[in-house]
Amino acid sequence: xxxxxFHLTRRGFxxxxxxxxxxxxxxxxxxxxEEERASVAAKPELTAWVVIDPDDTVxxxxxxxxxxxxxxxxxxxxxxxxxxxxxARVRPEFVSVAENxxxxxxxxxxxxxxxxSVRKSQDYLRKAGAQARMMLLxxxxxxxxCPVEQCAASNSVVTHGATGRTVGYGDLxxxxxxxxxxxEVILKRPQDWRLIGTNVATQGRLALVTGQPVYATDVRxxxxxxxxxxxxxxxxxxxxxxxxxxxxxSFEAQKVLKMPGVRHVVPVGETAVAVVxxxxxxxxxxxxxLPVIWDEAAGAGVSTDxxxxxxxxxxxxxxxxxGRRVGNVxxxxxxxAKVVTSDHLVPYLGHATMEPQTCTAHVTADRAQVWAPTQNxxxxxxxxxxxxxxxxxxxxxxxxxxGGGFGRRGLAQDWAMQAVxxxxxxxxxxxxxxxxxxxxxxxxxxxxxxSRQTAGFDGEGKLIAWKTRLCGxxxxxxxxxxxxxxxxxxNMMSGYLEKDLANGTAYQTPNVEVGYVMRNAPVPVGFWRGxxxxxxxxxxxxxxxxxxHAGGQDPYLFRRALLAKSTRWLAVLDEAARRADWGHASxxxxxxxxxxxxxxxxxxxxxxxxxxxxGTIKVHRVICVVDTVFVVHPATAVAQMEGGIxxxxxxxxxxxxxxxNGKVNQTNFHDQPLLRIGExxxxxxxxxxxxxxxxxxxxxxxxxxxxxxxxxxxxxxAATGKRIRSLPLKNHDLRST
Amino acid sequence: MIEIVVNGIRxxxxxxxxxxxxxxxxxxxxxxxxxxxxxxxxxxxCTVHVGNDAVRSCGIALSDINGAVTTIEGLGANGLHPxxxxxxxHAVPQCGYCQSGQLMQAAALLTAKPHPSDAEINEAMTGNLxxxxxxxxxxxxxxxxxxxxxxxxxxxxxxxxxNARVR
Numbered sequence: 001x002x003x004x005x006f007h008l009t010r011r012g013f014x015x016x017x018x019x020x021x022x023x024x025x026x027x028x029x030x031x032x033x034e035e036e037r038a039s040v041a042a043k044p045e046l047t048a049w050v051v052i053d054p055d056d057t058v059x060x061x062x063x064x065x066x067x068x069x070x071x072x073x074x075x076x077x078x079x080x081x082x083x084x085x086x087x088a089r090v091r092p093e094f095v096s097v098a099e100n101x102x103x104x105x106x107x108x109x110x111x112x113x114x115x116x117s118v119r120k121s122q123d124y125l126r127k128a129g130a131q132a133r134m135m136l137l138x139x140x141x142x143x144x145x146c147p148v149e150q151c152a153a154s155n156s157v158v159t160h161g162a163t164g165r166t167v168g169y170g171d172l173x174x175x176x177x178x179x180x181x182x183x184e185v186i187l188k189r190p191q192d193w194r195l196i197g198t199n200v201a202t203q204g205r206l207a208l209v210t211g212q213p214v215y216a217t218d219v220r221x222x223x224x225x226x227x228x229x230x231x232x233x234x235x236x237x238x239x240x241x242x243x244x245x246x247x248x249x250s251f252e253a254q255k256v257l258k259m260p261g262v263r264h265v266v267p268v269g270e271t272a273v274a275v276v277x278x279x280x281x282x283x284x285x286x287x288x289x290l291p292v293i294w295d296e297a298a299g300a301g302v303s304t305d306x307x308x309x310x311x312x313x314x315x316x317x318x319x320x321x322x323g324r325r326v327g328n329v330x331x332x333x334x335x336x337a338k339v340v341t342s343d344h345l346v347p348y349l350g351h352a353t354m355e356p357q358t359c360t361a362h363v364t365a366d367r368a369q370v371w372a373p374t375q376n377x378x379x380x381x382x383x384x385x386x387x388x389x390x391x392x393x394x395x396x397x398x399x400x401x402x403g404g405g406f407g408r409r410g411l412a413q414d415w416a417m418q419a420v421x422x423x424x425x426x427x428x429x430x431x432x433x434x435x436x437x438x439x440x441x442x443x444x445x446x447x448x449x450x451s452r453q454t455a456g457f458d459g460e461g462k463l464i465a466w467k468t469r470l471c472g473x474x475x476x477x478x479x480x481x482x483x484x485x486x487x488x489x490x491n492m493m494s495g496y497l498e499k500d501l502a503n504g505t506a507y508q509t510p511n512v513e514v515g516y517v518m519r520n521a522p523v524p525v526g527f528w529r530g531x532x533x534x535x536x537x538x539x540x541x542x543x544x545x546x547x548x549h550a551g552g553q554d555p556y557l558f559r560r561a562l563l564a565k566s567t568r569w570l571a572v573l574d575e576a577a578r579r580a581d582w583g584h585a586s587x588x589x590x591x592x593x594x595x596x597x598x599x600x601x602x603x604x605x606x607x608x609x610x611x612x613x614x615g616t617i618k619v620h621r622v623i624c625v626v627d628t629v630f631v632v633h634p635a636t637a638v639a640q641m642e643g644g645i646x647x648x649x650x651x652x653x654x655x656x657x658x659x660x661n662g663k664v665n666q667t668n669f670h671d672q673p674l675l676r677i678g679e680x681x682x683x684x685x686x687x688x689x690x691x692x693x694x695x696x697x698x699x700x701x702x703x704x705x706x707x708x709x710x711x712x713x714x715x716x717x718a719a720t721g722k723r724i725r726s727l728p729l730k731n732h733d734l735r736s737t
Numbered sequence: 738m739i740e741i742v743v744n745g746i747r748x749x750x751x752x753x754x755x756x757x758x759x760x761x762x763x764x765x766x767x768x769x770x771x772x773x774x775x776x777x778x779x780x781x782x783c784t785v786h787v788g789n790d791a792v793r794s795c796g797i798a799l800s801d802i803n804g805a806v807t808t809i810e811g812l813g814a815n816g817l818h819p820x821x822x823x824x825x826x827h828a829v830p831q832c833g834y835c836q837s838g839q840l841m842q843a844a845a846l847l848t849a850k851p852h853p854s855d856a857e858i859n860e861a862m863t864g865n866l867x868x869x870x871x872x873x874x875x876x877x878x879x880x881x882x883x884x885x886x887x888x889x890x891x892x893x894x895x896x897x898x899x900n901a902r903v904r
Contacts, residue, residue: 211809281764669780
């Protein structure tokens with residue numbers, strides 16, 4: 001077993017060659033920010049990304065977060081491709097957040113949201129690999145007193161062509177690190193890649209099947225206590241950045257302080273209370289016994305029914321942000337020979353990461369350390385500094401592998417805020433862990449959104465006008481107000497914007513208008529896998545089917561005609577139809593199709609299902625064809641498509657968060673079900689990267705999500721003749737009449 | 738005082754006998770490979786073996802345990818279990834958080850039924866949730882381990898209270 005493995009050291013989670021779970025308990029508290037910086041700066045670097053030891057071990061730094069999307073493998077591959085190093089000797093290492101700040105963000109953006117990790121790092125990682133290679137070549141040429149052009153690098157060895165002399169990277173690295181970093185390097189052409197596009201062995205895989213400590217929930221520190229937290233159950237608006245709902249009025253600590261193991265009962269901000277004990281079970285048991293009085297009356301009028309009504313009533317409001325306008329849609333609709341209109345709705349959705357929200361913190365007088373399952377290490381550091389009122393240079397964030405992210409752990413840092421408040425109050429290291437019930441009822445949910453779409457056709461059945469209105473809570477207003485423009489959240493229209501429609505060539509219509517009406521409900525909303533594209537992809541692709549049906553056309557051929565000028569979309573759509581043998585499904589099997597572009601990747605899916613007389617749906621097969629422009633690790637890309645499809649299918653069938661009297665009704669997996677192994681259809685994924693080096697690289701992690709729900713309900717229509725215009729499907733009666 | 742054998746080692750615990758096994762493993766013994774998902778026996782993340790049976794460790798009190806406990810850390814004690822090898826080969830884990838429980842559930846299945854049918858795999862694994870959607874690979878890996886591993890090699894090393902070492 002040669003896989004590089006995770007282990008816990010005083011510097012936090014790194015990878016090593018040991019397969020042992022050594023360092024499970026830290027014997028001493030970890031390094032301060034200053035010590036940590038000193039320990040790293042001592043290593044000879046070939047650019048900030050690469051360190052090569054004398055034994056030829058190649059450490060490649062990783063700035064982004066690992067949550068299952070496989071970047072601990074795919075990001076080092078990008079560096080190693082140009083570095084020409086031996087992949088078997090590559091050891092990935094997470095970089096320190098504090099050091100990134102101290103070194104003026106030498107490792108760039110550390111966030112892993114919006115499927116950015118590969119597509120937004122690939123250029124500078126490949127460049128760093130090439131720069132490091134050039135430094136090694138220059139050092140070898142200098143030793144051999146020959147022009148660098150006579151030297152070639154391959155598999156961690158530099159060879160002198162004329163004489164056949166060789167020298168290993170490990171021998172060159174220390175001196176090479178003192179050479180200047182070349183400003184300009186020439187990157188390989190894609191056809192010359194040897195590593196990118198291959199299924200090399202993934203990093204860290206042994207740790208994941210042997211139960212080694214890799215998650216924030218696994219951290220154990222000296223004198224560590226455990227905290228269970230309860231936040232006011234009722235939403236009624238926002239109290240502060242991450243605090244929603246009614247306030248904590250009072251609690252009777254003395255009723256539980258004598259229970260076994262209990263050490264502290266502390267208020268947490270304005271809206272929560274925590275019990276801290278010597279084991280988490282003791283903390284949770286005491287929390288359940290703790291009498292608490294909440295100010296939850298204000299939540300009385302807050303319900304998903306009321307929010308839905310408000311959104312629907314505001315679809316035609318005049319305070320609308322227009323995201324796209326072509327021609328004059330109202331005039332065209334007034335003159336249309338035929339008009340089709342329909343409203344759609346998607347519910348609030350939770351994230352349900354298998355690892356509930358958690359964070360371990362140690363806070364002293366003027367500094368703080370946290371062990372965090374964060375998609376956004378720099379954001380965590382900022383929230384910790386802001387919460388404690390200390391300078392960010394006094395904060396160390398140890399990034400741990402995430403037990404699922406899906407957008408819950410990026411900009412929403414409520415768990416980090418709570419952990420440092422508790423740790424500060426008790427003056428000892430504390431591991432905060434939410435119950436599943438706390439996790440389900442206190443999310444930053446994918447927002448409920450409603451749409452109204454109207455299409456107009458001329459006398460010959462040609463589409464001449466398409467008007468869209470969306471209404472829901474703004475995610476930017478909740479978590480990223482600085483990204484709003486003129487007080488509006490244009491991101492809520494993703495999927496309908498020109499950039500998301502093959503630069504305006506897809507679904508070309510002479511008159512188009514897309515508008516979003518912001519109505520911020522008193523419930524926290526946030527990012528989700530494929531967020532906005534998944535809501536709007538459902539609305540758009542469901543409505544495209546309705547338009548096709550209105551003209552008596554096949555939904556695939558109808559799309560084809562409107563995508564004639566979008567080469568990539570057409571190729572992906574055609575391949576999906578071909579792989580599915582569109583139109584020739586077996587008896588009793590019905591097909592639905594949809595296509596969505598998500599962050600420069602184009603994905604089409606065909607769902608095949610049957611509906612029994614009692615209304616039971618069985619999904620038999622999902623065909624997925626995706627063009628991500630380039631593919632780094634194909635097996636990982638396929639796994640991400642499968643995962644996205646399964647998550648989207650579960651959401652479309654049963655997923656919803658509902659609220660009454662300000663309180664979330666769902667609490668655990670019995671009433672927030674996820675798909676189970678026996679419910680998974682056969683999934684066939686076909687990677688169809690166009691390989692156009694002039695295009696930005698496309699997304700992978702979220703790309704499989706958006707087309708699934710519309711393909712599913714389009715297939716339900718094919719099977720039953722029933723148009724499903726709201727999700728989830730479980731709320732609809734599909735029995736044959 | 739409760740006595741309990743975990744991965745072949747006998748432990749004594751003088752705390753609350755109602756403590757669920759999960760928290761004894763994680764917070765007392767530091768065996769953190771067994772993970773908390775729901776606390777209600779609804780997700781299977783915390784699955785371990787008591788004797789040869791797959792058990793949700795979040796829902797069983799220490800006082801109710803009547804056999805030797807094996808956790809994920811003990812599954813591959815004599816080298817990797819065929820399932821662990823198959824898991825690596827099929828690149829099953831994504832985030833990985835549920836996989837300890839998935840592996841323990843699958844190992845109990847193969848002990849009871851060395852060559853399960855597709856339906857038997859689905860039935861045995863239905864209580865183990867995975868949010869990343871690794872189910873197709875889990876299914877394929879179990880099939881492979883079942884066909885590759887002989888009956889004996891597929892069995893995890895079972896320790897009885899009698900042959901346990903005392904620590």
